[in-house]
Amino acid sequence: MKKVALLVFFVLCLASVIGGKLYWNHKIDRVKAASLAQSKQDSARLQGLSTDDSDQRSFEKKLAKLPESVKKAAEKANQKNGHVQIVMIGGKSEQELAAQLQQTFDNRFGESLFSVTVKTIDGLNSLNVMKKSADLLKPAQGSPDLVLYTPPIYADDRSVSTGDTQTVVRMIAEQLSKKYKHAAFFLNPPNYSSQLPYMNERIDELTDEADNQKISVVKYLSEWPKEAKRADVVAADGHTMNKSGQKIWLDSITKQWGLK
Structure with missing residues (x-):
């Protein structure tokens, strides 16, 4: 009976460890994905600002005279x-x-x-x-x-x-x-x-x-x-x-x- 209890306990511990690892791997993947998406958004925003600035400078140059x-x-x-x-x-x-x-x-x-x-x-x-x-x-x-x-x-x-x-x-x-x-x-x-x-x-x-x-x-x-x-x-x-x-x-x- 003790052996069965120990086996069940061992299985539960192993499942807990594996489940925890899978959970944290999932969390880490989500954080990485969110970070990558934010990085792309920031890059696009900065690119947009750069383009806007370039367009504005071009426009002002046309107006100069x-x-x-x-x-x-x-x-x-x-x-x-x-x-x-x-x-x-x-x-x-x-x-x-x-x-x-x-x-x-x-x-x-x-x-x-x-x-x-x-x-x-x-x-x-x-x-x-x-x-x-x-x-x-x-x-x-x-x-x-x-x-x-x-x-x-x-x-x-x-x-x-x-x-x-x-x-x-x-x-x-x-x-x-x-x-x-x-x-x-x-x-x-x-x-x-x-x-x-x-x-x-x-x-x-x-x-x-x-x-x-x-x-x-x-x-x-x-x-x-x-x-x-x-x-x-x-x-x-x-x-x-x-x-x-x-x-x-x-x-x-x-x-x-x-x-x-």
Whole structure:
């Protein structure tokens, strides 16, 4: 009887030892698995952070040459899935330039960050534009972050003085600053004429006055052809940009704002 009891006791002890070992092996395997899973999660998270940091640095690099207020608007819009609103005010040339500028921004930043709205002033002189300026400054949605204004200087010829054209530029810039304090304003000077030298002098006076008033100017006229070659970049009227003229403007602003 004692032998049977001892045998049973021995079997129970052995089972307890084996069961305990199996239990702890199972526990250790679970801990190892959990640790490995956590390690993979941490690695993925760190990789994600590294990618996010890299993407952010790349994004900031693309913004580097944009006007400061536009840069801030782009950073904010990027965080909130919003849009940077750009308004181009001008005539027939600006209607076509706006579409090309939109495409350039899309190529650089994707199709949802920048929105270019064109406000046409065909048939208006500067004094007429001033009366409508409040509506012209507003994009289709939201408020403007950047306004590019091309004065209708050819419509002003023989009806509005150079001084009045300059005054309207300043007044629109001031109006924008008061109503939309964050927005940037740029004078986009009309391109030179191939037929009317005196109009080219007016354009130079316009840009010089803008510089004196500390108004930002799109600098593309330095790339415009000289003398007889000007006919190659405009339509038959002598001043509406053709495709070659549009390319000069777009290449210049692309370089100026780092859009490539």
